[in-house]
Amino acid sequence: MNKHSVTSGDVARLANVSQSAVSRTFSPGGSVSEETRARVLEAAKTLGYRPNVIARAMISGRSRLIAIMVAYLDNQFYPVVLEQMSRALQERGYQVLLFMTDTGNQDQVVQKMLQYQVEGIVMASATLSSSLARECADTGTPVVMFNRYVPSSPTSSVTSDNIEGARQLAHFLIAGGHRRIAFIAGQEDSSTSRDREAGFYKGLAERGMTLAGRAVGGYSFEGAAAAARGLLSGRDRPDAVFVANDHMAFSVMDVVRGELRLRIPEDISIVGYDDVPEAGWAGYNLTTVSQPSAAMVDATVTILLDQVEQREVSRRAAVLPARLVVRGSARMPKSD
Numbered sequence: 001m002n003k004h005s006v007t008s009g010d011v012a013r014l015a016n017v018s019q020s021a022v023s024r025t026f027s028p029g030g031s032v033s034e035e036t037r038a039r040v041l042e043a044a045k046t047l048g049y050r051p052n053v054i055a056r057a058m059i060s061g062r063s064r065l066i067a068i069m070v071a072y073l074d075n076q077f078y079p080v081v082l083e084q085m086s087r088a089l090q091e092r093g094y095q096v097l098l099f100m101t102d103t104g105n106q107d108q109v110v111q112k113m114l115q116y117q118v119e120g121i122v123m124a125s126a127t128l129s130s131s132l133a134r135e136c137a138d139t140g141t142p143v144v145m146f147n148r149y150v151p152s153s154p155t156s157s158v159t160s161d162n163i164e165g166a167r168q169l170a171h172f173l174i175a176g177g178h179r180r181i182a183f184i185a186g187q188e189d190s191s192t193s194r195d196r197e198a199g200f201y202k203g204l205a206e207r208g209m210t211l212a213g214r215a216v217g218g219y220s221f222e223g224a225a226a227a228a229r230g231l232l233s234g235r236d237r238p239d240a241v242f243v244a245n246d247h248m249a250f251s252v253m254d255v256v257r258g259e260l261r262l263r264i265p266e267d268i269s270i271v272g273y274d275d276v277p278e279a280g281w282a283g284y285n286l287t288t289v290s291q292p293s294a295a296m297v298d299a300t301v302t303i304l305l306d307q308v309e310q311r312e313v314s315r316r317a318a319v320l321p322a323r324l325v326v327r328g329s330a331r332m333p334k335s336d
Contacts, residue, residue, distance in 0.1 A: 015043035026051040067113040071126040075247040076276040142307035156316040163199035165289035165322035170203025175333035182213035182238035224248030228255040246272040269330035285328040
């Protein structure tokens with residue numbers, strides 16, 4: 001028998017079970033006894049049977065596909081998150097379609113996602129227009145924005161407490177005796193960067209200080225290097241810099257050491273945000289704020305699949321606590 005012509009009925013006859021038992025065996029969460037499952041799987045193996053997921057989706061109206069859209073993967077926070085999220089969704093019986101985009105075509109990419117009949121969308125390091133977000137809501141496709149949000153959008157969101165995390169960094173740097181503290185922002189239109197900057201300003205103000213300098217790195221390695229050169233080339237250079245994420249902070253540290261020949265933290269302190277794996281490497285040893293990626297992924301999957309399975313789109317927001325991680329890239333607070 002040609003394996004491409006094998007049907008579920010053939011498997012059912014060989015396993016001596018009903019065709020519905022075969023269907024349940026290959027359906028995520030399907031109710032079937034272990035004995036029946038073993039017989040069906042053995043029969044399927046013997047015949048070379050593979051269930052047609054596309055055909056099943058057409059019959060059931062359920063694709064069990066979740067689309068994830070990312071704008072970039074240079075920042076190591078996102079590869080870690082993508083692995084965690086893919087595994088979590090697969091454990092719930094869903095499969096992931098990954099779409100790459102840039103800032104100029106995100107709405108077009110979402111339109112392509114919807115052509116695949118995805119049941120939900122996660123947007124990481126990406127956003128979409130309010131009109132398209134409402135279209136997704138109207139068609140019953142839930143959208144969760146990961147690590148950012150749009151206040152006017154009907155989409156759900158999951159973030160860490162960027163304001164409080166940056167506030168803690170400000171207090172830490174001031175306690176370390178720094179008096180000329182600068183900030184390197186990510187993208188100006190990013191809620192993540194805006195909140196981190198706002199929290200940092202709040203922490204400075206609580207200690208009677210203001211920002212000594214500001215530049216924009218655009219969340220890119222090259223942009224952060226250019227921002228560092230501009231901030232640190234003058235005579236009154238800052239004695240500490242808060243960089244809006246670790247990916248850019250690594251670039252700033254490379255410029256400080258390799259081009260400006262300054263010592264970290266003796267001459268200048270550098271701190272970041274995210275706590276990606278490389279932050280703990282001896283070469284960087286970066287003081288940063290840790291985003292609870294596993295908890296953020298869990299919240300994202302829960303919010304998304306609750307709406308998928310209830311077939312009801314609603315706007316929910318989760319803000320999870322962040323934690324200061326002290327390493328060696330910044331001067332330590334003076335002890336009493």
